[in-house]
Amino acid sequence: MxxxxxxxxxxxxxxxxxxxxxxxxxxxxxxxxxxxxxxxxxxxxxxxxxxxxxxxxxxxxxxxxxxxxxxxxxxxxxxxxxxxxxxxxxxxxxxxxxxxxxxxxxxxxxxxxxxxxxxxxxxxxxxxxxxRAKPEECLWQLWFGPGNLSWGLFISPAHRLGEWSNDKSQMRREQYHYWTIGHVMATGFVVPDSEEPMKFGSVANFLQFYETVLARVSNSEYEKQISKRFLDYAKNSETPEDVPLLIPELRYAGKETKHLYRLDFCVLNPFTMKMVGFEISPASSHMAIAGIKSKTQVQLNVGLAEKWAKESDKRNRYFNDFGISVITFSDPELSDIDACFGAIVSAIEERPKxxxxxxxxxxxxxxxxxxxxx
Known part of the structure; x- marks a missing residue:
């Protein structure tokens, strides 16, 4: 520098x-x-x-x-x-x-x-x-992770009066590309109950944390396969610091344990300012209705409509509030997990024209x- x-x-x-x-x-x-x-x-x-x-x-x-x-x-x-x-x-x-x-x-x-x-x-x-990219204020701090396991990625984290926020005077001086592995290396992850961010000594150490912690908290085999491919991609990159982070379980409502929605994965590309979420959506989990044998066709249709309304609301909220568009991988796409990851790589590698x-x-x-x- x-x-x-x-x-x-x-x-x-x-x-x-x-x-x-x-x-x-x-x-x-x-x-x-x-x-x-x-x-x-x-x-x-x-x-x-x-x-x-x-x-x-x-x-x-x-x-x-x-x-x-x-x-x-x-x-x-x-x-x-x-x-x-x-x-x-x-x-x-x-x-x-x-x-x-x-x-x-x-x-x-x-x-x-x-x-x-x-x-x-x-x-x-x-x-x-x-x-440098200029993100909207709603993207200055991101919270991700399931349940009680939440981490924050801030642009310029500062712990003041018992709360985490961004140091606005420092934000414009930061040299890294936002939301990349280099961003994580520079700021670390914010942990809600800690006064110090979680730092990583090297890219290899961070990728090990991603593999042993972030990639393991999901119960979905599809998500684990995609996480493995991202790790291989990052490890083989000539400049891993510039690789946009594949953020798992991006929370809609922040760090609170009871959160409204989470995205399975998300890529925020600082070079194009395009925000793309990825949902792993097999019918077995996203469109399953309990007690199906005892329900009439009308009841099944009502149940499916409610499921779809919730999925639509989730996508609309992420787009309206964060500018994040959502790509959904359903059963036909998930039969070729490499093709799914190829779509994610396209979002990671896109650069401005x-x-x-x-x-x-x-x-x-x-x-x-x-x-x-x-």
């Missing part, structure tokens, strides 16, 4: 030096567009809309180019939303705003290079905040700006 910090600092210094060498000419060209001005105003037009053109608080960016492309794409959307106001300002000769100035500035290749370097420096100055490029975003912006008529 120290090497990465040094690289980021050197990159920021290099960009600052290039901007310093260009700023007099950039200001001269900016004044040709906007009239007498200052370097401060030039920088303000570029930098003050980082959370307007892009949601830099919540969005995760893969690279400086990704940040710049999405910034341009957001500016294009702002132009489209403001086109009537822009047209009116043009008719009456009113002072230009940022949403008009930036597209004009980008038509000058020298100023365009200056803007892109300025945004690239901003990316490196806020490197951790730009590249960068569909926005600087060139494409720039063209779309200029088309939108050029289409505004007086």
């Amino acid at each position: 120290a090497d990465l910090d040094n690289e980021i600092q050197l990159k920021e210094e290099e960009l600052s030096a290039r901007l310093k060498g260009m700023r007099d000419e950039a200001l001269r060209r900016f004044e040709a567009i906007n009239g007498p001005s200052s370097l401060h105003k030039l920088h303000a037009h570029i930098g003050r809309n980082n959370n307007t053109f892009v949601d830099s608080v919540r969005m995760q960016f893969q690279s400086p180019d990704d940040f710049i492309a999405r910034w341009l794409d957001g500016l294009k959307d702002e132009v489209l939303e403001s086109r009537e106001v822009i047209a009116r300002r043009r008719r009456f000769g009113d002072m230009k705003r940022t949403v008009e100035l930036i597209p004009e500035m980008l038509q000058d290749n020298f100023i365009k290079e200056y803007i892109y370097l300025f945004l690239e420096r901003n990316f490196y100055r806020n490197f951790v905040g730009r590249v 960068n569909n926005v490029t600087i060139g494409g975003a720039e063209t779309a912006l200029q088309e939108a700006f050029g289409a505004i008529e007086l």
